[in-house]
Amino acid sequence: MLLSPELNLTLRPMQYPQFFKLYKDSIKNIWTTEEIDFSIDYEHLRDKLNPKEAHLVKRLVAFFATADNLVAHNLVLNFYKHINSPEYRMFLGKQLFDEMLHVETYLLLVDNYLPDLAERSEAFDAYKNIPSVKLKADFCFKYMDSINNLDRLSSTQKRQQFVENLICFASCVEGLFFFGSFAYVYFLRNKGLLPGLATATNWVFRDETMHIEAAMQAIQAIRNEYPELFTKELEERVEAMIEEAIEVEMAFCEDVLTFGVSGLSPKLMKEYLCYCADQRLVQLGMNKKYFAKNPFPFMVLQDVQPLTNFFEKRVTEYQKGFGASKESVVFNESF
Numbered sequence: 001m002l003l004s005p006e007l008n009l010t011l012r013p014m015q016y017p018q019f020f021k022l023y024k025d026s027i028k029n030i031w032t033t034e035e036i037d038f039s040i041d042y043e044h045l046r047d048k049l050n051p052k053e054a055h056l057v058k059r060l061v062a063f064f065a066t067a068d069n070l071v072a073h074n075l076v077l078n079f080y081k082h083i084n085s086p087e088y089r090m091f092l093g094k095q096l097f098d099e100m101l102h103v104e105t106y107l108l109l110v111d112n113y114l115p116d117l118a119e120r121s122e123a124f125d126a127y128k129n130i131p132s133v134k135l136k137a138d139f140c141f142k143y144m145d146s147i148n149n150l151d152r153l154s155s156t157q158k159r160q161q162f163v164e165n166l167i168c169f170a171s172c173v174e175g176l177f178f179f180g181s182f183a184y185v186y187f188l189r190n191k192g193l194l195p196g197l198a199t200a201t202n203w204v205f206r207d208e209t210m211h212i213e214a215a216m217q218a219i220q221a222i223r224n225e226y227p228e229l230f231t232k233e234l235e236e237r238v239e240a241m242i243e244e245a246i247e248v249e250m251a252f253c254e255d256v257l258t259f260g261v262s263g264l265s266p267k268l269m270k271e272y273l274c275y276c277a278d279q280r281l282v283q284l285g286m287n288k289k290y291f292a293k294n295p296f297p298f299m300v301l302q303d304v305q306p307l308t309n310f311f312e313k314r315v316t317e318y319q320k321g322f323g324a325s326k327e328s329v330v331f332n333e334s335f
C-alpha cells in the first residue's frame, strides 16, 4: 500500500504504472539555465520599469530566491520518505532535479537583477526578514515541522498528518504561492517587460503544473486505498489551510502592490487566487468553494499557449535528444 511504513523496491509487477508514466513524461521536459537570456531584462530594469513595478519585481525575486529550496527540502524529508512506491520515487527524483534547476534559475535571476551585493543577501534573507515573504515561509515551515517527528506512518492519525503535508505543498505552496507569483510575471510580460523572466517562468510553470498533477494523483491513489483518512474533519482542515494560504498570499500581494501598479489590484489578485484554489479543490476530489472567475486574460492565454510556443521553439531539439513527440507528453488542465 502507498503509505505502508516499509520500503517497497519492486517495479515488476508494476503496482503504480501511472507514476511511472508521469516520470517518463517528465523526463521529456528537460531544459537548462544556459537557455535563459536575461540581457533584455537588464535593459528593462534600467530604462523601462517605473519604481512601482521595480518594487513588485524586487519582492518577486525575494520570494523566488529561496522558495524552491523549501519545496525540495520537504520533498526529500517527507514525500520521498513516506510514499511507498518505487515508481513515485522515480518521479520525485526528477522533481528534485527540477527544483534544483529552479533554484539555479532564480540564483541567476538574483545575480542579474540585483548587482548590489547587499541587495542579494537581503533577497536570500527575505524569508526571515521581509514580513510578507516570511509569512509564506512560515506557512511552509508550519506544515513541514508538524510532521518532523513522524518516522513511521503507523496509524490513521499519522497518515492523515502526512496527507495534510502532501496537500499543503501541492495545493498551497506550488499550487497557490507559485501561481500567484507567475501571474505577476505574466502581467509584466503582457506589457512587453522582462522577456527573460517570462521565458524562464514558462518552463518553471510547466514543471510546477506537473509536480502538482503528480501529487494530486498520489492523493487520489491514497484516497482509494485509505478512504477512512478523508474524513469531514480532514476536509475542513484542508479548506481552512487553503483559506489561510490565500490570506498569506494576499499579505504578499498588499506588499507587492504597496505603491499601486496600474492594471493590477489586490481585488483582482484575490479573485485569481480563489479561482486557482477552486481548481486545487477539484483536483483534490473536493467541492469548489469560491466559484471565482479567472480575472486575468493573460493567464487564460497562459493556460493554452506556452506548450505550443514551447514546442514550436524546441520540438526539434526534443525529438533529437529524447525521441519525444508533442502528442506523447501529458499535461493537466492548465495546458
Ligand SMILES: [Fe+2]
Residues within 6 Å of the ligand: 068, 071, 098, 099, 102, 208
Ligand atoms: Fe519549483
Ligand SMILES: [Fe+2]
Residues within 6 Å of the ligand: 071, 099, 174, 207, 208, 211
Ligand atoms: Fe515544484
